[in-house]
Amino acid sequence: MHHLIERRALLRGGAIGVAGLGLSGLFPAWAQSGSAGLAPAMPTLSGDDIRLTIGQSDFTVGGRSAHAITMNGVLPAPLLRLKEGQNVRLHVQNTLDEDTSIHWHGLIVPFQMDGVPGVSFPGIKPKTTFLYEFPIRQSGTYWYHSHSGLQEQLGHYGPIVIDPADADPVAYDREHVIVLSDWTFLHPHQLVVKLKQEGGYFNRQKQTLAGLLRKGDPEEAMSLADRLMWGKMRMDPTDIADVTASTYTYLINGHGPKENWTGLFRPGERVRLRFINAATMTIFNIRIPGLPMTVVSADGLNVRPVTIDEFQIGNAETYDVIVEPTEDRAFTLVAESIDRSGMGRATLAPRLGMTAAVPPLRPRPTLTMKDMGMGGMDHGSMPGMDQNSMPGMDHSAHSAATAAGAAASMGGMDHGSSGSMAGMNMRDKSKVPPTVKVGVGVDSIAMAPVDRTGDPGLGLEDVGHRVLTYRDLMSLTPNPDKRPPTRTVEVHLTGNMERFMWSFDGEKFSEGVEPIRFELNERVRVVLINDSMMTHPIHLHGHFFEVVNGHTGSHPLKHTVNVLPGAKLTFDLTADAPGDWAFHCHLLLHMHAGMFRVVTVRPLQGEAA
Numbered sequence: 001m002h003h004l005i006e007r008r009a010l011l012r013g014g015a016i017g018v019a020g021l022g023l024s025g026l027f028p029a030w031a032q033s034g035s036a037g038l039a040p041a042m043p044t045l046s047g048d049d050i051r052l053t054i055g056q057s058d059f060t061v062g063g064r065s066a067h068a069i070t071m072n073g074v075l076p077a078p079l080l081r082l083k084e085g086q087n088v089r090l091h092v093q094n095t096l097d098e099d100t101s102i103h104w105h106g107l108i109v110p111f112q113m114d115g116v117p118g119v120s121f122p123g124i125k126p127k128t129t130f131l132y133e134f135p136i137r138q139s140g141t142y143w144y145h146s147h148s149g150l151q152e153q154l155g156h157y158g159p160i161v162i163d164p165a166d167a168d169p170v171a172y173d174r175e176h177v178i179v180l181s182d183w184t185f186l187h188p189h190q191l192v193v194k195l196k197q198e199g200g201y202f203n204r205q206k207q208t209l210a211g212l213l214r215k216g217d218p219e220e221a222m223s224l225a226d227r228l229m230w231g232k233m234r235m236d237p238t239d240i241a242d243v244t245a246s247t248y249t250y251l252i253n254g255h256g257p258k259e260n261w262t263g264l265f266r267p268g269e270r271v272r273l274r275f276i277n278a279a280t281m282t283i284f285n286i287r288i289p290g291l292p293m294t295v296v297s298a299d300g301l302n303v304r305p306v307t308i309d310e311f312q313i314g315n316a317e318t319y320d321v322i323v324e325p326t327e328d329r330a331f332t333l334v335a336e337s338i339d340r341s342g343m344g345r346a347t348l349a350p351r352l353g354m355t356a357a358v359p360p361l362r363p364r365p366t367l368t369m370k371d372m373g374m375g376g377m378d379h380g381s382m383p384g385m386d387q388n389s390m391p392g393m394d395h396s397a398h399s400a401a402t403a404a405g406a407a408a409s410m411g412g413m414d415h416g417s418s419g420s421m422a423g424m425n426m427r428d429k430s431k432v433p434p435t436v437k438v439g440v441g442v443d444s445i446a447m448a449p450v451d452r453t454g455d456p457g458l459g460l461e462d463v464g465h466r467v468l469t470y471r472d473l474m475s476l477t478p479n480p481d482k483r484p485p486t487r488t489v490e491v492h493l494t495g496n497m498e499r500f501m502w503s504f505d506g507e508k509f510s511e512g513v514e515p516i517r518f519e520l521n522e523r524v525r526v527v528l529i530n531d532s533m534m535t536h537p538i539h540l541h542g543h544f545f546e547v548v549n550g551h552t553g554s555h556p557l558k559h560t561v562n563v564l565p566g567a568k569l570t571f572d573l574t575a576d577a578p579g580d581w582a583f584h585c586h587l588l589l590h591m592h593a594g595m596f597r598v599v600t601v602r603p604l605q606g607e608a609a
């Protein structure tokens with residue numbers, strides 16, 4: 001830690017080479033404000049040989065500058081525009097004085113090319129060049145980023161668009177890539193230190209800042225008694241995000257809200273927006289007031305079109321939507337952080353300089369009983385739980401007042417000790433298989449987790465317009481593998497919020513846990529149970545899996561899935577990619593804390609079964 005600060009200070013002093021770089025030079029052409037949209041003529045990186053140089057650059061947002069880790073000097077990194085069926089060689093030069101890596105997120109590549117240090121390759125040493133080479137076997141919207149340390153937080157990410165070999169089933173006149181991210185002037189290691197000291201650090205910091213308690217915020221409606229009850233449960237009903245806008249500036253294509261990245265359109269055009277959530281710690285809610293969005297692909301793969309007004313995008317997910325603005329006016333693109341502490345903002349307009357109203361941040365959401373893992377709770381089976389004494393225990397309860405009321409009536413609940421109210425032990429080990437280690441790293445176990453694929457995500461239950469749910473997603477093409485799964489693997493998403501400990505099955509990766517093993521071509525069902533009260537975007541490398549959402553045969557294929565608090569999310573997987581693959585939460589600091597496993601698919605080619 002100390003060493004790292006010293007070294008960074010040195011770098012800052014010695015970074016003469018980039019000092020003269022103008023602000024506009026830092027953005028790739030497609031991300032410069034006023035991009036007319038992507039056209040083949042625009043400078044992006046294409047072809048069979050692509051060169052990327054990873055290094056330090058100055059980055060400026062909101063009038064402040066800091067050092068970023070960039071590729072080819074720009075943040076976000078250059079757009080890689082590839083073609084299905086081509087072969088690509090990516091020459092990656094590391095000019096940093098620390099190891100780096102690039103992971104091609106969502107791309108189906110041989111595992112040695114997947115770019116996870118310590119899992120699939122040794123990493124790219126300082127002052128060396130690594131050659132990635134693989135065939136492009138898919139099309140759609142993807143991205144690439146560092147898988148080394150916390151470099152992703154410093155700007156090491158960029159978009160990938162792969163054009164299909166055949167005709168695109170999605171018709172559009174123009175397109176814009178929308179890279180969402182979160183930027184902080186704190187060094188990412190400082191984030192970790194602060195979160196370790198106090199899990200709710202950034203949340204509480206925000207609440208004590210004068211003027212940030214907005215009208216309609218849940219605390220306003222809560223009585224002192226309710227607040228005390230939440231405190232007694234050692235939970236915070238508004239503890240939705242670990243790091244908030246008090247620390248982050250939310251970026252769209254590298255631009256802060258004031259810089260207002262603007263994408264152009266002509267009224268009447270069908271505009272394809274390719275959303276990529278490249279943020280490290282921020283789940284966004286996306287809407288364009290006045291403009292319905294038709295979702296046409298999820299995680300790069302085509303889905304049956306579904307028209308909505310808002311969608312939640314977890315870290316590392318991608319969504320393509322079509323919008324059809326017909327009027328000669330501007331629209332504001334709002335990327336509100338899940339905790340509603342801040343937003344990324346951009347504009348779609350017929351001409352530069354046009355703006356539309358920016359809606360105020362909506363009141364912060366609060367956790368419901370479902371979020372607390374009690375969505376499927378049956379009153380009858382809970383001895384000692386008198387329904388009348390639990391006025392808030394309505395399964396469909398969504399309002400802040402109801403959830404707060406429920407919390408108050410459960411004031412006797414204690415995470416740490418066993419059974420202070422009959423049946424209400426929040427660390428009831430009978431709810432988890434013996435493989436789950438319920439130690440200090442697990443502060444809660446979902447008592448009655450439920451399928452939440454029909455839920456729109458935290459705070460979006462009552463927004464008064466159409467919000468995408470996973471249940472709305474259906475693959476455009478039939479699922480290729482019709483075999484039913486032959487076994488089920490249950491994985492618990494576990495944590496101790498207060499101590500910022502995150503793990504799978506109660507064991508963090510550094511504890512030397514065994515890999516999850518799949519037979520090559522095995523058909524397996526994976527059930528993710530979120531025992532925590534946060535949403536975790538879970539990513540499996542090297543594969544697409546089918547999210548079991550009721551549309552048997554047309555399940556949407558994804559590489560990353562948002563698992564809502566208290567949810568049980570099921571996916572079916574054909575383990576057809578031999579090798580060692582990373583499997584982790586895509587909240588960077590959760591992964592860093594240990595919410596990470598290796599998935600091993602064997603036998604390898606030529607290896608005896």
Ligand SMILES: [Cu+2]
Nearest residue numbers: 536585587590
């Ligand atoms: Cu997580």
